[in-house]
Amino acid sequence: MMIPQHYRRLKRGPQVILPKDIGIIVAYTGVDKNSVCVDFGTGSGWLAVSLAKICRQVTSYDIREDFLKIAERNREIEGLDNLILKKADVTKKIDEKDADIVTIDMPNADKSLKNAYKALRENGYVVGYLPHMEQVKKFVSTLDKNRFRYLETLEIIARDMLVRKEGVRPSTKGVWHTAYLVFAQK
Numbered sequence: 001m002m003i004p005q006h007y008r009r010l011k012r013g014p015q016v017i018l019p020k021d022i023g024i025i026v027a028y029t030g031v032d033k034n035s036v037c038v039d040f041g042t043g044s045g046w047l048a049v050s051l052a053k054i055c056r057q058v059t060s061y062d063i064r065e066d067f068l069k070i071a072e073r074n075r076e077i078e079g080l081d082n083l084i085l086k087k088a089d090v091t092k093k094i095d096e097k098d099a100d101i102v103t104i105d106m107p108n109a110d111k112s113l114k115n116a117y118k119a120l121r122e123n124g125y126v127v128g129y130l131p132h133m134e135q136v137k138k139f140v141s142t143l144d145k146n147r148f149r150y151l152e153t154l155e156i157i158a159r160d161m162l163v164r165k166e167g168v169r170p171s172t173k174g175v176w177h178t179a180y181l182v183f184a185q186k
């Protein structure tokens with residue numbers, strides 16, 4: 001899977017969310033120029049930067065100063081003044097209210113759902129990005145306990161195609177599994 005040029009200029013520290021999954025998050029939640037987003041687990045900031053290019057404001061949280069520095073560099077590269085980076089543990093207290101969407105990409109994502117609920121407006125979306133099925137099961141059962149309306153879980157598979165004189169077929173190389181995407185609404 002080719003990483004588009006505008007992503008290749010961004011720095012990478014911890015594992016990033018790739019364009020194939022970012023595209024679905026944007027399309028399914030319908031975020032636009034009026035949307036306010038909260039992102040749990042900044043990491044390298046690839047998702048946060050992508051959302052900030054579309055939305056009115058994005059606040060992204062991470063517990064690690066070193067990762068926030070990478071994201072800050074990416075914020076500068078993209079020249080985004082609507083991306084706010086904060087250092088805090090999102091399982092503790094956070095300040096945001098009335099957000100349109102909360103995205104969660106971190107270990108123990110289920111532990112942050114209580115705060116995700118508090119940060120969202122009515123009908124706002126929460127999106128969990130979870131590499132393992134076991135995490136999906138835990139996340140979905142915790143959604144229920146936190147009064148979220150579960151919508152669906154998706155895995156987005158992008159297949160690279162070899163287009164050559166001798167024939168066209170799927171490549172045997174490429175990125176297969178990244179993570180499952182869980183969508184729910186307040």
Ligand SMILES: C[S@@+](CC[C@H](N)C(=O)[O-])C[C@H]1O[C@@H](n2cnc3c(N)ncnc32)[C@H](O)[C@@H]1O
Nearest residue numbers: 017041043044045046047062063089090105106
């Ligand atoms: C895989 S990275 C996120 C990558 C990011 N979504 C991107 O697209 O670049 C996960 C991040 O979650 C952060 N994290 C883990 N537990 C956290 C917590 N309780 N509160 C805030 N951030 C946390 C980690 O420090 C790490 O940077």
